[in-house]
Structure formats: structure tokens, C-alpha cells
Amino acid sequence: xxxxxxxxxxxxxxxxxxxxxxxxxxxxxxxxxxxxxxxxxxxxxxxxxxxxxxxxxxxxxxxxxxxxxxxxxxxxxxxxxxxxxxxxxxxxxxxxxxxxxxxxxxxxxxxxxxxxxxxxxxxxxxxxxxxxxxxxxxxxxxxxxxxxxxxxxxxxxxxxxxxxxxxxxxxxxxxxxxxxxxxxxxxxxxxxxxxxxxxxxxxxxxxxxxxxxxxxxxxxxxxxxxxxxxxxxxxxxxxxxxxxxxxxxxxxx
Amino acid sequence: xxxxxxxxxxxxxxxxxxxxxxxxxxxxxxxxxxxxxxxxxxxxxxxxxxxxxxxxxxxxxxxxxxxxxxxxxxxxxxxxxxxxxxxxxxxxxxxxxxxxxxxxxxxxxxxxxxxxxxxxxxxxxxxxxxxxxxxxxxxxxxxxxxxxxxxxxxxxxxxxxxxxxxxxxxxxxxxxxxxxxxxxxxxxxxxxxxxxxxxxxxxxxxxxxxxxxxxxxxxxxxxxxxxxxxxxxxxxxxxxxxxxxxxxxxxxxxxxxxxxxxxxx
Numbered sequence: 001x002x003x004x005x006x007x008x009x010x011x012x013x014x015x016x017x018x019x020x021x022x023x024x025x026x027x028x029x030x031x032x033x034x035x036x037x038x039x040x041x042x043x044x045x046x047x048x049x050x051x052x053x054x055x056x057x058x059x060x061x062x063x064x065x066x067x068x069x070x071x072x073x074x075x076x077x078x079x080x081x082x083x084x085x086x087x088x089x090x091x092x093x094x095x096x097x098x099x100x101x102x103x104x105x106x107x108x109x110x111x112x113x114x115x116x117x118x119x120x121x122x123x124x125x126x127x128x129x130x131x132x133x134x135x136x137x138x139x140x141x142x143x144x145x146x147x148x149x150x151x152x153x154x155x156x157x158x159x160x161x162x163x164x165x166x167x168x169x170x171x172x173x174x175x176x177x178x179x180x181x182x183x184x185x186x187x188x189x190x191x192x193x194x195x196x197x198x199x200x201x202x203x204x205x206x207x208x209x210x211x212x213x214x215x216x217x218x219x220x221x222x223x224x225x226x227x228x229x230x231x232x233x234x235x236x237x238x239x240x241x242x243x244x245x246x247x248x249x250x251x252x253x
Numbered sequence: 254x255x256x257x258x259x260x261x262x263x264x265x266x267x268x269x270x271x272x273x274x275x276x277x278x279x280x281x282x283x284x285x286x287x288x289x290x291x292x293x294x295x296x297x298x299x300x301x302x303x304x305x306x307x308x309x310x311x312x313x314x315x316x317x318x319x320x321x322x323x324x325x326x327x328x329x330x331x332x333x334x335x336x337x338x339x340x341x342x343x344x345x346x347x348x349x350x351x352x353x354x355x356x357x358x359x360x361x362x363x364x365x366x367x368x369x370x371x372x373x374x375x376x377x378x379x380x381x382x383x384x385x386x387x388x389x390x391x392x393x394x395x396x397x398x399x400x401x402x403x404x405x406x407x408x409x410x411x412x413x414x415x416x417x418x419x420x421x422x423x424x425x426x427x428x429x430x431x432x433x434x435x436x437x438x439x440x441x442x443x444x445x446x447x448x449x450x451x452x453x454x455x456x457x458x459x460x461x462x463x464x465x466x467x468x469x470x471x472x473x474x475x476x477x478x479x480x481x482x483x484x485x486x487x488x489x490x491x492x493x494x495x496x497x498x499x500x501x502x503x504x505x506x507x508x509x510x511x512x513x514x515x516x517x518x
Contacts, residue, residue: 054418077420084415094286096411097467104408108420140465160419 005068007032007164007196008053013062015045015052022048023060024220030198032163035190036213037199044218046200047085047168054082054166067163078108081157085168085200090149092142098152099137102128105159127159130193131185147178151185158189164196165189171201183210257491265385266377266497270444270483272392274453276437277445278479279399281454282461282472283430286410291341292329292431293438294451295348299325300439301355301447304372309362314372315387318442322435325351330431375446375498377487388440395433406430407468444483446498453479456505460512478508 008030015023023045030036040046051057053064055071064071067079105127106120128134131151141149150170157165167186171179187210189195199211215221257263284293303321307314329347333340359369371379399406405426408416417423434454441450461474486501493500 056414056418075420077418080418082415082418084412090412093462093465094411095462095466095468095471100407100467100469101411104404104411104416105419107404107408107416138467140467142465 005032006030006065007034007067008198009063009065009068010053011063013049013052013060013064015048015057015060017048021219023052023217026062026217026219026221028215028221030164030196032196033190033194034212035187035197035199035210036215037201037211038215038217039201040217042202044202046202046217049217050082050166050168050198050200054080078160079163081105081154081160081162081165083153083157083165083167083170090141094141096141097138098128098133098141098144098155099124101141101152102133102137102155102159105156109160123161124159127155130158130189131155145178146174147182150174150178150182154185162195164198166198166200168200169202170199257488262378262380263487263491265380265382266444266487267484269380269385269388270377270487271480272388273437273441273444274479274483275476276392276395276399277441277450277453278457278475279472280395280430280434280437282458282475283403283406283410284434285455285458285462286407290451290455291344291348292326293434293454295329295344295351296322296326296431296435296438297442297447297450298348298355299351300435300442301372302351302358303439304369304442304447305355305358305362308368309358313383313387315384315439315443318439319387319391319436321351322439323432326431326435327428330428371446372442373446373448374496375442375444375449375501377444377490377497380443384443388443391436391440395436398429398433402426402429444487444497445501446496449498449502452502452505453483456502456509457482460505460509463512463516465516478505478512482508 006029008028010029011027013023013026014021026045026049038046038049048057052060053066053071055074066074067076069075102124103116103120106116106123109120125134128137131154133148133151133155136144136148136152141152144152154165154167154170170182174182186197186199190197258267281293284290300318300322302325303316303318304314306312306321307317310317325347329343332343336343368379370376405416405421408419408421409423409426409430413423438450438454441453445453457475457478458471460478461471464471464474466474482504483501486504487497489495489504490497490500
């Protein structure tokens with residue numbers, strides 16, 4: 001796996017905001033086809049890290065390369081599908097059907113004067129099918145349950161046919177059964193479609209065993225492990241600054 | 254109805270009114286969804302400075318209004334990125350600042366007269382052939398731009414940051430949207446007036462949102478409400494000699510209240 005090209009390569013990333021250190025000398029590499037999770041306490045800089053990666057925050061020290069290209073010169077943003085944390089708290093009165101939301105994923109792909117073509121339609125249908133929201137296409141997003149809305153947001157990201165999917169705390173406000181279904185879908189996207197997935201969460205209890213690597217971030221990268229052997233109690237204590245007892249979410253197959 | 258359409262000025266007013274209703278409601282819907290409603294109000298007041306300059310310099314008040322509204326739209330967008338925590342304050346500064354400037358220019362020129370009054374509150378009687386031509390030219394350009402970029406504008410309204418990370422040039426498109434809105438506002442002040450154009454941009458969309466439809470349907474409903482109220486407003490304005498802008502806004506308000514009542518839960 002290490003010989004695959006790097007999707008993200010971050011070296012010595014430091015970031016300060018209002019005289020406060022948010023990130024300090026963080027380095028990590030994510031390879032194509034990986035399924036990894038970033039965990040860490042609230043305020044530990046996970047979201048800021050992703051925002052820096054995506055160019056939503058600036059003025060950091062260090063180097064970020066996306067698909068081998070310096071981030072400042074990076075153009076192929078459609079290779080990256082991003083579902084932010086607040087996607088789940090979206091205004092329920094916003095006039096948008098599921099179909100209209102999923103189609104947004106195609107907007108940046110289209111040239112100025114071109115109309116929606118067959119390619120667009122197929123990509124939108126595929127994305128809706130994969131996330132199992134085709135039957136909801138004419139529903140308003142405000143009418144959906146938390147789990148359904150979450151799948152629509154991911155379908156929106158998938159419709160641009162990205163190579164990487166970044167999900168920031170995707171389970172906020174989603175019930176347990178929807179969560180399990182959601183993990184199954186993510187696993188399928190990773191194994192079948194070879195989609196690189198990066199998943200951010202502060203809730204260590206929900207991390208599934210199928211994740212390949214686990215990064216723990218609190219200002220800097222603390223550990224980078226195979227999750228099955230990761231996170232000894234001492235590491236968790238270091239991460240969260242408290243005595244931690246680990247609850248593993250084991251699936252016995 | 255037939256009888257009033259025999260007058261040239263009424264024909265002109267109807268053509269201009271329908272174009273403006275469509276443009277204002279469609280571009281306004283993006284402003285409402287982006288919580289930019291106050292921007293329309295502010296740009297309308299800036300346009301008044303252009304009108305004042307046009308009146309005293311003897312040039313076309315509408316063209317001057319287009320120019321000044323565009324300049325302030327760009328200045329506001331630029332300043333918002335500096336004061337992003339207080340961006341609504343930037344709007345307040347421009348709103349009262351430009352009104353003050355317009356009043357001073359006009360009073361220095363001793364031109365506080367009925368002509369200015371018609372720009373404040375709208376007057377169908379004052380719509381000239383030249384105005385209709387300006388509205389048709391700029392209006393078509395604005396409509397083409399809206400058509401080309403409405404998907405991007407919609408995505409940005411839905412989630413600006415996700416739109417940016419998917420490769421949409423958000424900053425550039427924000428400038429484009431406020432520019433289109435600035436032009437539409439400047440064109441509309443003949444019929445609706447600077448003090449009332451904000452209502453024509455905002456209320457049709459807010460009324461349409463009550464019907465809880467997708468975006469395509471919402472925008473069509475908004476345009477329909479806008480056309481309906483502009484036509485009804487001009488009719489009533491003609492029959493009862495009322496200022497057209499105020500009458501049009503009262504008609505939109507009636508549609509809004511009916512929409513509220515029908516869709517109450």
C-alpha cells in the first residue's frame with residue numbers, strides 16, 4: 001500500500017489563530033485507496049486541519065501537497081468530495097429537493113455554456129443509487145431524517161466522481177441504526193470503488209474496526225496506527241488529558 | 254385595461270414592469286437564500302446617488318444609477334471580506350451614507366422636485382422610450398448571466414464553503430451576483446422607486462418559500478408573484494392615481510399575507 005501515490009502529503013504544518021496554537025508541526029501522508037479516521041478531542045484542531053487541506057483557511061506554515069501538487073496551485077478540486085460537519089444542521093427551510101442537492105456536485109464540472117448532459121445524469125443517478133436515496137429524489141431536504149440527509153450530502157459529494165471523500169463528524173444527529181448502515185456503505189465505497197476515505201470524529205466509541213489507519217490529532221499528530229492495536233489507555237489519556245477507558249466497537253465475524 | 258393600454262406610456266410601463274418583475278424576483282431569490290436581503294436595500298440607496306448625479310449633470314439618471322450601484326456593490330463586497338464579523342454594519346454605513354450624499358447633491362442643485370420624488374417612489378408616467386430600451390438591454394444581459402450561472406449561485410447559497418472546495422470560483426461569482434443585482438436595482442427605480450425596490454426583490458421569494466417546494470418551483474412561483482403584483486400594482490396605480498412603487502409593494506404584501514395564511518401550520 002505504501003507504494004501507491006500519496007493523496008495528501010502534509011509536512012510540518014503549523015497554524016496559529018488569535019495568538020493561539022491550533023496545530024503544531026503536523027505531518028502525515030494519506031495514500032490512495034486508504035480508509036482512515038482522524039480522531040481527537042473537540043478543539044484539538046481536526047476540523048482546522050481539514051480546512052487547511054481544502055484551502056478554506058490560509059496562512060499556515062508548512063507544506064501541503066494534494067495528489068502530488070502544491071495545494072496553492074492545485075486545480076482538480078473535483079477529485080475531492082467534502083462533507084462538512086454543519087451539513088447536518090442545514091436550514092430545513094432551504095428550498096431544495098434531494099435531486100437538486102445531488103446535482104450540485106456536477107456544477108463545477110460543467111463548462112460555461114453547456115447544458116446538463118448524459119454524463120451528468122448518469123453520475124447523479126449513480127451517486128443517488130449508491131447512497132440509497134433514489135426513492136427520495138423529489139423530497140425536500142427539510143423533510144428527511146438525519147440519516148437520510150447524511151446520505152444525500154454524501155451523494156452530492158459522490159456525484160462529482162471524486163477520488164477522495166472527506167467527512168467531518170458525519171454522524172452528528174444520526175440514530176444508531178442509520179449509523180451502522182452508514183458504515184457499511186462507506187466500507188463498500190472504499191473496497192468496491194477504491195475511494196479514499198478520510199473520516200473525522202471526536203467520538204471514539206463509533207469507530208468501526210474496518211478502518212485501515214487511525215490518526216489521533218491534538219495540536220499535533222500523536223499516533224498513527226492500525227486501529228486494532230491502537231489506542232492503549234495511556235495513549236488515550238495523553239490525547240484527552242484524562243484517564244480514559246477504551247470502549248471498542250468490536251464486530252465479531 | 255384595454256383602454257389604458259392604448260396609451261404609449263402604459264405600454265412602455267407594462268413591458269418594463271414585466272421584465273423588472275422577473276429580474277428582481279429571480280436575482281432576489283439568491284439574495285434571500287444567502288441572507289443578503291439587506292444588500293438590495295443598500296444598493297437601492299446607492300443608486301439614488303447616481304440618480305442625483307444624473308439629475309444635476311443632465312445625463313441619464315438611470316445610467317448613472319447603474320454605474321454608482323455597481324461601484325458600491327463592489328466596494329461593499331470588498332469591505333465585507335475585511336469586516337466579516339460586522340458585515341451587516343458595512344451595509345448600514347453604505348445605506349445611510351449614500352442616502353445622505355444623494356440628498357446633499359440634490360439640494361445643492363436646488364432640484365428637490367417632483368422628478369426626484371418619482372425616483373424615490375416610482376412612477377409609471379415617467380417611463381420613457383429610452384428607459385425601456387435601457388431596461389431591455391441591461392435586463393437581457395442580466396438574465397443571460399443569471400441563466401449561465403444560476404446553478405453556481407444556487408450551490409453557493411446552499412453551502413458557500415462546499416461550493417468553494419468543489420472548485421467553484423466563489424469570490425468571483427459573489428462579485429458577479431451583486432453586480433447583476435446592482436444593475437437590476439438601478440433599472441427598477443423608474444417604476445418601483447429606490448425606497449421600495451428591496452420589497453420586489455425579497456418578498457416574492459419569501460412568499461414562495463411558504464409553499465415548501467424545491468428551488469426550481471420556488472423561483473418560478475416568486476417570478477409569478479412578482480409579475481402578478483407589478484401588473485396589479487400598475488393597474489391600481491393608473492386607476493387611483495397612486496405612486497406605482499407603493500401600490501406594487503402593497504400588492505406583493507397581500508400575496509405574502511395570503512401565502513402565510515394558506516400555508517400556516
